[in-house]
């Protein structure tokens with residue numbers, strides 16, 4: 077059971093985001109970068125399948141040199157190998173271009189499953205998984221909370237939450253699974269795996285190494301252009317609900333929610 | 341907005357692996373340690389909450405394998421910089437837990453550092469820490485009931501005032517004594533590194549002996565944990581050794597060498613204490629960042645009052661200076677080829693200054709931070725009081741501020757009578 081996990085470098089959700097001078101990108105100054113949390117679920121799930129069935133886990137990322145940190149993180153959690161597709165043209169590439177780079181990166185790896193996060197917590201587009209599935213012409217199972225691979229390793233069954241219900245889907249393999257919260261609890265990287273990761277294969281490739289044309293990547297090549305980026309409006313000040321008794325306070329809260337916030 | 345990770349440190353000395361370890365520990369701190377901070381304090385006696393949290397660090401993440409060489413299943417970490425990186429992260433969560441975790445391996449530097457490995461003892465004890473799914477806890481049993489500083493004041497007292505004795509009887513040591521305060525005592529420890537004298541009352545480095553004693557050896561008794569002002573994630577109590585017999589091979593190195601490497605152990609302890617102080621400072625910075633952003637007095641944010649801004653500037657200067665110094669000394673211990681051996685009197689003095697400076701700076705920074713928070717700083721809910729309470733001991737242990745200054749002056753001024 078060989079799995080690939082695509083991992084993305086994203087700003088920590090606790091980082092204070094500022095808009096850059098161009099008015100349409102994020103100012104990278106002072107931003108703390110982490111592995112996209114949804115991708116961590118993917119690493120964990122791939123490791124669990126490896127523990128169950130054997131096989132290998134490959135972690136792949138596309139971006140600037142600092143992606144090394146998250147690829148190593150995947151290997152420190154237990155993945156067997158890593159691939160970093162490092163290219164200046166990664167900057168501002170749209171999900172379609174990113175998918176092309178990643179798919180090219182795994183062309184020699186015999187995989188059964190590809191995991192990626194259901195979305196990146198940076199731009200929330202949710203396009204990578206479908207784009208990868210489209211490029212490879214294999215099934216896509218999106219926003220998955222449970223993965224069960226059949227004993228014969230030829231098919232899988234997944235759970236996908238939909239409006240308070242669960243959709244159970246079956247698919248042949250290979251397939252793309254995008255992960256969401258609730259799938260698992262990602263493990264700690266152990267010190268032993270961290271030190272072992274040093275001895276595991278970690279490859280680096282540029283776009284041209286993968287026979288791709290850098291001109292088809294980056295800002296210029298985007299199919300979706302960002303016109304403008306702005307921060308959400310400041311939150312209105314907090315209202316402290318007053319009341320002599322809890323009942324009074326609750327009534328006042330209900331009134332405010334109904335009449336002012338129009339939430340109920 | 342910057343985070344504590346933006347406070348400068350020499351990243352060219354910090355490996356990719358160190359950064360991954362830091363990340364794993366940070367996750368553990370953010371998910372398991374910090375959310376339980378108040379419960380940890382209440383749990384000082386029984387460690388019902390502390391133990392499972394410790395286990396994640398020591399066993400699941402694997403910290404207890406740290407110093408042990410790879411051939412016995414350990415991680416072979418022999419870089420002081422790596423330990424400082426780890427200590428910074430653990431102490432950001434809880435400096436008591438950091439103390440407890442680091443003392444698990446500290447007594448075994450005597451036998452595990454690459455230039456003086458004791459293969460027999462590594463094979464004997466290493467698997468107990470490495471080949472297990474349970475915690476196995478080391479304890480540096482140095483402080484005698486009579487005095488702690490006297491034992492650690494190796495270059496002035498040469499073992500004269502060590503009151504725990506070790507007598508060779510054939511192929512066995514017989515150990516008698518009463519230790520107190522040692523981290524991970526109070527019933528938690530499985531294996532003690534006991535500092536004893538083979539010639540009671542004599543001033544002789546050859547008499548200083550470091551002997552490993554399993555906690556379940558007949559004659560070893562651990563008392564109940566003390567109730568302390570802080571650092572409640574560390575258990576400290578009495579340990580009595582009454583006619584305790586362990587094999588002669590359990591001595592770390594031998595006459596003369598044990599005293600020499602005791603100096604080295606203190607040098608490492610000084611610098612890693614700097615790491616604990618840094619972790620606590622990182623937390624203080626985070627608390628202040630939040631507080632000074634949101635607290636409004638006289639119509640503006642606290643951070644925008646010039647008198648407060650001045651104090652914040654000084655705090656950051658102190659933190660930066662401690663980081664620079666601590667990492668510099670850690671690097672010096674990692675490169676004995678350039679800076680001389682860790683057991684030299686020079687390195688002892690140079691790392692003593694790190695301990696004195698870092699822990700004094702921490703005491704000052706905590707004090708300022710409490711000032712900046714007014715009465716909220718004194719309340720449990722606002723967290724700074726925990727860092728404040730936990731911190732002071734760092735300047736007290738390992739012989740306190742006096743010994744730091746004595747060792748420093750002894751070297752720099754060749755003061756032979758102190």
Ligand SMILES: Cc1cc2nc3c(=O)[nH]c(=O)nc-3n(C[C@H](O)[C@H](O)[C@H](O)COP(=O)(O)OP(=O)(O)OC[C@H]3O[C@@H](n4cnc5c(N)ncnc54)[C@H](O)[C@@H]3O)c2cc1C
Nearest residue numbers: 480481482483487488489521522523737738739740742743
């Ligand atoms: C949380 C905690 C963890 C600890 N962990 C450990 C541990 O892991 N292992 C361990 O063995 N101990 C441990 N200790 C004990 C600690 O290291 C000792 O308490 C410390 O070294 C000081 O010894 P003492 O308390 O006996 O004070 P004393 O030695 O009595 O010192 C009292 C004062 O005299 C000063 N002084 C001492 N000698 C001289 C001198 N020659 N000239 C001038 N001034 C001097 C000291 O600096 C101090 O100010 C721990 C204590 C605590 C509270």
